[in-house]
Amino acid sequence: MQATAPMAALEAVQGGTLRSFAPAKVNLYLHLTGRRADGYHVLDSLFVFARDLGDALTIEPADSFDFALTGPQSTALSGEQLSENLVARAAFGYWRALGRDGEPPLKIVLDKRLPVAAGLGGGSSDAAACLRAMAGLFGPLADDELLALALHLGADVPACLVARAQWVSGIGEMCEPLASDWPGLHAVLVQPAKALSTPAVFKARRQHDLFRQPVARPAGMADPLMWLDWIAEQCNDLQDAASELEPSIAAVLKALGRQDGCRVARLSGSGASCFGLFEDVEGSQKAVEALRAEFPQWWLGATRLM
Numbered sequence: 001m002q003a004t005a006p007m008a009a010l011e012a013v014q015g016g017t018l019r020s021f022a023p024a025k026v027n028l029y030l031h032l033t034g035r036r037a038d039g040y041h042v043l044d045s046l047f048v049f050a051r052d053l054g055d056a057l058t059i060e061p062a063d064s065f066d067f068a069l070t071g072p073q074s075t076a077l078s079g080e081q082l083s084e085n086l087v088a089r090a091a092f093g094y095w096r097a098l099g100r101d102g103e104p105p106l107k108i109v110l111d112k113r114l115p116v117a118a119g120l121g122g123g124s125s126d127a128a129a130c131l132r133a134m135a136g137l138f139g140p141l142a143d144d145e146l147l148a149l150a151l152h153l154g155a156d157v158p159a160c161l162v163a164r165a166q167w168v169s170g171i172g173e174m175c176e177p178l179a180s181d182w183p184g185l186h187a188v189l190v191q192p193a194k195a196l197s198t199p200a201v202f203k204a205r206r207q208h209d210l211f212r213q214p215v216a217r218p219a220g221m222a223d224p225l226m227w228l229d230w231i232a233e234q235c236n237d238l239q240d241a242a243s244e245l246e247p248s249i250a251a252v253l254k255a256l257g258r259q260d261g262c263r264v265a266r267l268s269g270s271g272a273s274c275f276g277l278f279e280d281v282e283g284s285q286k287a288v289e290a291l292r293a294e295f296p297q298w299w300l301g302a303t304r305l306m
């Protein structure tokens with residue numbers, strides 16, 4: 001295994017244009033510990049982020065608000081109203097929270113590379129990347145104001161603001177980043193080219209209405225092999241419900257699980273994306289080549305989860 005490598009800076013400025021990276025999110029495990037009166041589920045989860053698989057926003061000053069989509073996955077969003085788009089909602093929400101009127105004077109281009117409605121947190125990560133960029137351009141909000149805005153945009157958005165390994169609880173608002181004890185893990189992400197609605201998966205899971213106690217979190221565990229063993233003992237409580245709605249998930253998990261060196265194969269979030277964890281980068285890269293040859297219709301990539 002390689003030594004710990006930090007996530008590259010998420011924001012960069014080039015010639016007056018701000019670029020903000022929106023990495024894919026993966027739930028290494030996702031346990032449901034309860035349900036609130038408003039129907040939202042209470043989670044216990046370990047969120048990690050792909051070092052080099054994600055969307056990107058470019059933002060530059062303009063006279064009025066302008067939003068455009070590019071990239072291989074952009075067609076899935078092209079029919080969306082601007083008022084529904086999470087990036088535009090994040091930009092307008094931040095602008096209003098600053099006490100400003102009118103529209104934010106920005107041209108934003110979203111380069112959409114992550115599959116939509118995939119359980120990889122793409123929309124949430126895009127919104128969070130926009131919030132980080134707004135903070136860089138116009139100054140910070142108070143912490144509680146930023147958290148409320150992020151949570152209003154989506155339950156995963158607070159974690160995506162931090163965009164590195166963290167324990168997440170509540171409905172997504174309680175985030176505790178891991179310190180130096182997160183080694184990063186080599187992974188393959190696979191989406192069987194099927195969008196799955198998050199509310200539909202949570203609704204299907206309600207029929208089983210079983211909840212757990214939060215797991216004891218390991219402390220000071222920096223060895224990646226020990227992390228692989230520990231993660232293998234956990235699970236994703238949405239996996240059965242998602243697999244009933246989308247049978248291709250079972251095929252993805254089977255294909256990942258039979259790759260040499262795959263130590264864990266599991267659904268991420270509400271799916272349909274799955275991930276495989278490998279001991280080393282060679283294992284993850286070989287698996288991507290083999291899966292790409294056998295299942296050319298699947299979206300997939302190798303990455304390091306940070």
Ligand code: C5P
Nearest residue numbers: 039040041042154155156171198199202
């Ligand atoms: O917050 P977000 O828009 O991502 O959530 C989409 C839907 O997923 C919610 O309307 C809810 O049905 C379900 N959900 C849930 N518990 C969570 C997160 C999402 O029940 N913690």
